[in-house]
Amino acid sequence: YAKRNGRDSYRIYTDEMTTEVNDIIETNRGLNHAVRRDELTVFFQPKVNLASGNIVGAEALVRWQHPKLGLLPPSAFMEVAEKSDLVVDIDKWVFSKVARLVTEWKNAGIDTSSILISVNFSARMFYMTDLAEQLQKILDKTDCEPSQLILEITERDMMRDFETCVRTIETLHAKGYKIAIDDFGTGYSSLSVLKNLSADYIKLDRSFIKDVHSSSSDYEITKAILQLANVLDLSVVAEGAETRPHVDTLRQLGCASAQGYYFAKPLPVDGWLDYLEENQRKASQSDFIRLKSVT
């Protein structure tokens, strides 16, 4: 037991720890060096096509493996990071890590052809005029193409400087990246702004999903957003699908895909690859059964 408090110890992060964490971040300048010391890590949450059950991608979510505090979620440190260009270093680190991992997976013979990986970018990333060039430099060192990546920006961040964001999104889209508007429905944009955007996905905020099966207003809002998205040729990803009733309702409404604890929590790289392999094995088995029953 004593050993668990030693070097290999970990603690489960709780919100009450935030003040303590902020103290450490600010006094030790820990986050400043976290990127260089390789203390950041990326988890992957699978994204599932609701009609087929196949995995169609995963979202990369940053974690900080702190030497003293253990594994920290973004809520513990991103707010501090977002106050300065530190958040740009973090986002670029995650982007680069994802590009290197995708390359590794390809080299290991994993079928990534139908898998898109989402990366979250803060407002500061989208406001850099040379973002596309900076990203290309990173990708040039790998075998990862823009077309394998989805770049996510929250609706809220987008609305802070909508004109700039529209231009950046256009440029990135032209380079082949897919674009997702994250936490959609919470950022006070009017729905009509969507028609001016070259985005590919909207991620319906999990506050709408929580009671989608039981609250008629959440159900109707979700239905309306899905109809609008359909008109605008945007694919909808539901966030926070936690239960069977969530998933059944979303599928019945024709929502294309979902992420959430019902399918899987964000997983470390190995856990994600196991989950993907298992899903692909099941998918090819059912294809095989379907083929057999046809012939």
Ligand code: C2E
């Ligand atoms: P997000 O992009 O909306 O990511 C989804 C968050 O919801 C993740 O939290 C995920 O763990 C959580 N989640 C997924 N399924 C469920 C569910 O069924 N129920 C519930 N209650 N939660 C679920 P996480 O990993 O703590 O990330 C929080 C936020 O931090 C992200 O929200 C994103 O805005 C930000 N973030 C994460 N990684 C990065 C990054 O590399 N760069 C930037 N700029 N932001 C990041």
Ligand code: MG
């Ligand atoms: Mg996201």
Ligand code: MG
């Ligand atoms: Mg989100």
Ligand code: MG
């Ligand atoms: Mg969110």
